[in-house]
Amino acid sequence: MDELKCQPRLFSDPQALADAVIERVGKRIVLGLPLGLGKANEFANALFERACNDRSISLTIFTALTLEAPPASSELAKRFLNPLRDQFFGDYPRLAYARTLSQGKPLPGNIRVQEFFLQPGKWLGNAQVQQNYVSLNYTYALQFLLNARVNVIGQLLAPPANYEAGELPAQVSLSSNPDITADLLDLRRDGKLECLMVGEINRHLPFMHGAAERSTDEFDLLLDTGPVYFSLFKPPQQPVSLMDHAIGLHVARLIPDGGTLQIGIGSIGDAIASGLILRQQHNDIFRECVRNLLGNRKTLPGYEEPFRDGLYGLSEMLVEGFLALINASIVKREVDGYLMHAGFFMGSPHFYQMLEQMDPAIRRRIAMMPVSFVNELYGDEPQKRRARVKARFVNSAIMATLNGAVVSDGLDNGQVISGVGGQHNFVAQAHALADARSIITLRATRTHKGKVHSNICWSYANITIPRHMRDIVVTEYGAADLRGKCDAEVIAALLNIADSRFQMALLQQAKRAKKIPADYEIPPLYRHNTPAHLLTLLGPIRARGYLNHFPIGSDFTPTEQRLAAALKILNKQQGSRKALWRLFKKSWGQTPDEAVRACLKRMDLDAPGSLKLKLYRRLLIGALCEHY
Structure with a gap:
């Protein structure tokens, strides 16, 4: 125990640090790297290089959400993204193992990388990544590491505000990722784990509090x-469509x-935060939106009044939406002196700007905690139950079946899109708490190569949340309350x-399976669920x-915001001549206004020379005219 209180050795060279690690633990290395942003990239790359050059070293890396800058998938995407790459990704060092895997090259036989959550969609079709994926609840990752006899952790650390490069600070912060490391540190402190703790300091990482705040020893x-540190990975926000807003x-x-409240990352998470802020700050507009969307439909009892007592944030991920809710005095209900507890974060430059500009006293009331605290009830369960009243745990999915099962992590051919993460944890927690609900959100349809598919299907060969845990499902067309309902009622609610x-085809499948009465008809009020009708309601x-x-x-x-929304529309139509022709025709005869001309100039399409560029110009104008 006395050794744990010794001051750590400080290195300025990643290669020297890698050598020191090998000297300390030997040539069998099981390296744990945090999910997402919290990885010690330069150290990990140095260790990877050592293992590549010395095949007597056995290196196993266990991690999640390896961050890779998105490639530009088309000429228009390149024109939009390339000028922005430095703003969002800067000199963030690419992980060497990810570069090798992305190139389709095999890792050396002495190196293995296992992940329990993948960057969404990035690794579809990659045999090595797919074969080494480990399906786990987020809270099970800690035990997996212990069972694998992890002996090195590589964690990115935030120093205090007054830190000078080369000094040894008294305290550091796990910042974005106390999710598992905080528990590992506690186990080591209690003598229950032998593991080398390696930290990589980065001044760009915000110093956060709660369980993230640790003694350097x-x-x-x-x-x-330092004094120069690599940029953080800061992916841009995604545009919020009218469907997302609904x-x-x-x-x-x-x-x-x-x-x-728990909400997640992405455009739907932003839409939820936006809806709550609208309810608080423009209540008349919020009520108008709700009236337009619901009409005379029967739906779940709701809450439309502004917040008085406010909400307590309990979220696996601290997202930009939560910072906006704190700034709007919606997240203001305190638990143990904190406005919210979260397990990890990653965000756009705007996210870090919001954190930096936040009153320090308010920022201290955001507690970064291990997921064992956030995602589960066990461990001081009575106190957690008292704190987590009227909980609404909101998670996103990609599909739902008509019997109420939810698909969030993979395809029916076994390919993994992302991972389970903490979704199952929160659904289970919603059922375990007396007055809590799980809310699964998904868009009613998806468009691939110009063809529209229903995200509500009869059945699917990959399930993330089983039917017996069904609760509330929300699409742009409403909320279906499935808890405690029989199968026929569940099917009717989801229809x-x-x-x-797609309603009639789905209904016929249910009738053929004898899961709904043969004479059942979808009520007329629910037969106008189309994007065009939604546009008349919210447009x-x-x-x-x-x-x-x-x-x-x-x-x-503002110009890039318009372009981001238009390119999202255009991307869905790629591969379909019919869909692209529709956009092309929409642009015909259009005289670009000032805003559209600014978009064309930003994309260097204001004076296209070739026929190909003229076609791109027309397609872009057509997409800019869309309103979804």
């Missing part, structure tokens, strides 16, 4: 390559005042929130300045 070796509005009316272009409100594409802020210029 809890680490054995530190790397400080989902966000439906969810926002399901959140009770004085309750507990009511499906896209009307005029968007035209008045609400429900915009980036409702909680953006790093894009």
Whole structure:
């Protein structure tokens, strides 16, 4: 125990640090790297290089969400993204193992990389990654590491504000990733784990509190390559469509005042935060949106009044939406002196700007915690139950079956898109708490190569959340309450929130399976679930300045915001001549206004020389004219 209190050795060279690690633990290395942003990239790359050059070293890396900058998938995407890469990804060092895997090359036989959560869609079709994926609940990753006899952890650390490069600070912060490391440090402190703790200091990482705040002597070796530090990985926000906003509005009316909230990353998470802020700050507009969406439909009892007591944030991920909710005094209900507890974070430049500009006293009331605290009830369960009242745990999915099962992580051919993460944890927690609900959000349809598919299907060969854990499912067309319902009631409720272009086919499948009465008909009120009808309901409100594409802020210029939304539309039509022809025709005869001309100039399409570039110009104008 005395050794743990010794000051760590400080290195400025990653290669020297890698050599020191091998000297300390030997040539069998099981390296744990945190999910997402918290990886000690320069140290990990140095260790990877050593193992590549010395095949007597056995290196196993266990991690999740290896971050890779997205490739530009088309000429238009290149024109949009390339000028922005430095702003969002800077000199973030690419992990050497990811580069090798991306190139389709085999890793050396003495190196193995296992992940329990993948960057969504990035590794589809990659044999090595798919074969080495480990399917786990987020909270099970700790035990997996212990069973694998992890002997090195490589963690990115935030130093205090007054830190000078080359010094040894008294305290550091796990910042973005106390998710598993905080528990590992506690186990080591208690003598239950022998593991070398390696920290890599980066001044760009925000110093966060809660369980993330640690004494420096809890680490054995530190790397400080300052005074210049690599950029953080800061992916841009995604534009929020009208469909996303409709989902966000439906969810926002399901959140009770004085309750507990979890939301996730992405455009639907932003839409939910936007809906809650609209409910608080422009309540008349919020109620108008809800009236338009619901009409005379029967739906779940809701909450439309502004927040008085506010919400307590309890979220696996601290996302930009939560910072916006704190700034709007919606997340203000305290638990143990904190406004929210979260397990990890990663965000756009705007996210870090919001953190930096936040009142330090408010920022201290955001506690970064291990997922064993956030995602589960065990461990001081009575206190957690008292704190987590009226909880609404909101998670996103890609599909749902008509019997209420949810698909979030993979395809029916076994290919993994992302991972389970903490979704199952929170669904189980919602069923375990007396007044909690699990809310699964998904878009009613998806468009691939110009063809529209229903995300509500009869059955699917890959399931993330089984049917017996069904609760609330929300699409842009409404909320279906499935908890405690029989199968026929579940099917009827999900048909009511499906896209009307697919309702009859789905109903016939249910009838053939004898799961719904042969004479059942979908009520007329629910037969107009189409994007065009949704546009008539919410389009005029968007035209008045609400429900915009980036409702909680953006790093894009106004012109880039328009382009991001248009390119998202255009990307869905790639591969379909019919869909592209529709966009092309939409642009015909259009005289670009000032805003569209600015978009064309930004894309260097204001004076196209070749026929190909003229076609790109027309397609872009057509996409800019879309309103979804």
